[in-house]
Amino acid sequence: MLTQEKSQKRNWKPIIKELEAVLGKKGVIKRREELITYECDGLAAYRQRPDIAVLPKTTEQVAEVVKICNKYSVAFIARGSGTGLSGGALPIAGCVLIVTSLMRQILNIDLDNQRVVVQPGVINNWVTQTVSGAGFYYAPDPSSQIICSIGGNVAENSGGVHCLKYGVTTNHVLGLKVVTANGDIVDLGGQVQEMPGYDLTGIFVGSEGTLGIATEITLRILKSAESICVLLADFSSVEAAGAAVSDIISSGIIPGGMEMMDNMSINAVEDVTAMNCYPRDAVAILLVEIDGLDVEVTTNKQRVIDICKQNGARNVTSATDPKMRLKLWKGRKAAFAAAGHLSPDYYVQDGVIPRTQLPYVLQEIEALSDKYGYKIANVFHAGDGNLHPLILFDNSIPGELEKVEEVGGEILKLCVKVGGSISGEHGIGADKKCYMPDMFSDADLETMQWIKLVFNRKGLANPEKIFPTPRTCGEAARAMNQKKFENVDRF
Numbered sequence: 001m002l003t004q005e006k007s008q009k010r011n012w013k014p015i016i017k018e019l020e021a022v023l024g025k026k027g028v029i030k031r032r033e034e035l036i037t038y039e040c041d042g043l044a045a046y047r048q049r050p051d052i053a054v055l056p057k058t059t060e061q062v063a064e065v066v067k068i069c070n071k072y073s074v075a076f077i078a079r080g081s082g083t084g085l086s087g088g089a090l091p092i093a094g095c096v097l098i099v100t101s102l103m104r105q106i107l108n109i110d111l112d113n114q115r116v117v118v119q120p121g122v123i124n125n126w127v128t129q130t131v132s133g134a135g136f137y138y139a140p141d142p143s144s145q146i147i148c149s150i151g152g153n154v155a156e157n158s159g160g161v162h163c164l165k166y167g168v169t170t171n172h173v174l175g176l177k178v179v180t181a182n183g184d185i186v187d188l189g190g191q192v193q194e195m196p197g198y199d200l201t202g203i204f205v206g207s208e209g210t211l212g213i214a215t216e217i218t219l220r221i222l223k224s225a226e227s228i229c230v231l232l233a234d235f236s237s238v239e240a241a242g243a244a245v246s247d248i249i250s251s252g253i254i255p256g257g258m259e260m261m262d263n264m265s266i267n268a269v270e271d272v273t274a275m276n277c278y279p280r281d282a283v284a285i286l287l288v289e290i291d292g293l294d295v296e297v298t299t300n301k302q303r304v305i306d307i308c309k310q311n312g313a314r315n316v317t318s319a320t321d322p323k324m325r326l327k328l329w330k331g332r333k334a335a336f337a338a339a340g341h342l343s344p345d346y347y348v349q350d351g352v353i354p355r356t357q358l359p360y361v362l363q364e365i366e367a368l369s370d371k372y373g374y375k376i377a378n379v380f381h382a383g384d385g386n387l388h389p390l391i392l393f394d395n396s397i398p399g400e401l402e403k404v405e406e407v408g409g410e411i412l413k414l415c416v417k418v419g420g421s422i423s424g425e426h427g428i429g430a431d432k433k434c435y436m437p438d439m440f441s442d443a444d445l446e447t448m449q450w451i452k453l454v455f456n457r458k459g460l461a462n463p464e465k466i467f468p469t470p471r472t473c474g475e476a477a478r479a480m481n482q483k484k485f486e487n488v489d490r491f
């Protein structure tokens with residue numbers, strides 16, 4: 001790994017000269033004050049200024065940049081919009097940051113075959129905006145969709161409100177053009193869903209920039225549903241709302257989306273947006289979207305209303321008007337931003353649990369909130385069991401971040417204990433790598449690292465992410481890494 005010391009000693013002049021020959025002077029950012037923009041992602045508590053940031057426009061330019069990095073053994077890290085919440089695009093000392101913000105072309109739209117080819121810097125929301133006039137949409141819709149990039153979505157295998165029924169990013173990526181960690185340009189997958197051979201597209205999606213850089217992405221788009229209705233169910237207990245979620249899925253209905261917000265989140269959103277559409281006195285609300293053919297929506301809507309009422313919902317309202325539907329979702333999607341008004345800082349955790357464990361886990365999170373003395377707001381993809389507890393704190397108080405991370409760690413361990421996962425959609429990045437051994441055995445982790453070694457032989461592509469390292473994660477990781485390096489000799 002590159003250390004701060006090595007970075008300071010490095011002579012950047014020849015590297016910059018070669019990078020500028022490929023990208024021009026404007027494509028290479030080297031002034032310290034300009035590099036500040038890139039020193040963190042959405043996990044803003046961690047910062048490290050990159051030594052250089054580059055702005056390529058084409059696949060070939062990315063490949064040339066990667067080759068230069070290889071020539072000088074410089075680590076490189078891809079960055080889309082920098083909204084990641086696990087520090088995936090966090091620079092390390094002595095790295096080149098490859099920023100895709102000038103790679104924003106929609107390269108091909110093929111409505112007949114329901115696919116769109118985009119450059120990685122294209123913003124998620126633009127895909128739907130481009131095809132919606134013809135009655136299509138791109139299903140994965142992270143709450144950050146107005147700013148996050150498709151390249152970032154691919155790297156994180158991002159989810160969103162509508163991924164319960166239609167699947168997360170990996171289910172919507174048909175093919176990828178990738179610059180590998182040694183600068184080769186390869187095509188993974190293709191233009192159709194089923195391709196022979198190993199599913200390398202599947203391996204690349206969710207690899208958090210550690211296997212190379214995606215430079216062209218073929219996305220599957222879907223036909224918009226004939227009918228859509230959003231229900232807002234208002235509960236006087238979180239447990240009752242959790243039980244309704246379980247019952248809806250058990251009844252065989254898969255809603256387009258099913259999200260839960262607790263009282264703190266509801267009020268934060270209402271304070272910030274002044275939309276006046278969520279009941280401020282509800283202990284929890286469920287937003288349930290039902291889509292499909294008219295007849296299907298009418299039938300399922302009534303069934304969902306009945307299930308919510310059987311579980312004690314005080315009230316269930318329904319919206320079919322597109323403006324009202326949008327408004328209901330807008331509030332949910334603003335929830336993270338609204339949490340910023342509840343306290344100076346917040347730490348978002350992202351874990352998954354089996355849906356049936358929702359009431360128990362939410363009670364345990366409340367107990368952790370009491371034990372550690374931090375307020376925790378809950379807003380989450382309830383249908384997927386994907387929790388997003390927002391731990392509210394003040395980072396200007398020394399030691400608070402460490403304590404909050406401890407609470408976050410306890411929540412992750414709780415998720416694993418009940419049979420869940422330490423990440424639903426935000427990835428592992430720099431933030432959660434120390435918890436990987438809580439979920440995976442040595443053999444599991446070693447197998448994953450073999451894959452990484454195949455694509456990223458020198459370890460230059462996004463180092464220090466996903467896997468625990470001795471320097472960052474203590475004894476367990478040290479032992480695991482020792483084993484890894486012993487095995488490299490066999491390679």
Ligand SMILES: Cc1cc2nc3c(=O)[nH]c(=O)nc-3n(C[C@H](O)[C@H](O)[C@H](O)COP(=O)(O)OP(=O)(O)OC[C@H]3O[C@@H](n4cnc5c(N)ncnc54)[C@H](O)[C@@H]3O)c2cc1C
Pocket residue numbers: 041042077078079080081082083084085087088089100120141142143144147148149150151152153154155156157158159160161208209210212213214215336337425426462
């Ligand atoms: C308010 C808010 C709400 C959010 N809501 C959601 C949500 O609902 N669902 C969800 O899943 N996430 C959500 N996120 C997290 C984040 O938006 C996603 O992880 C998103 O996919 C990151 O995209 P980005 O362009 O910002 O990527 P970045 O943060 O720039 O990078 C993320 C990772 O992708 C890698 N990367 C970027 N581009 C490439 C590329 N072309 N090739 C290879 N690797 C690449 C980076 O190295 C890094 O590891 C939210 C974030 C915020 C701030």
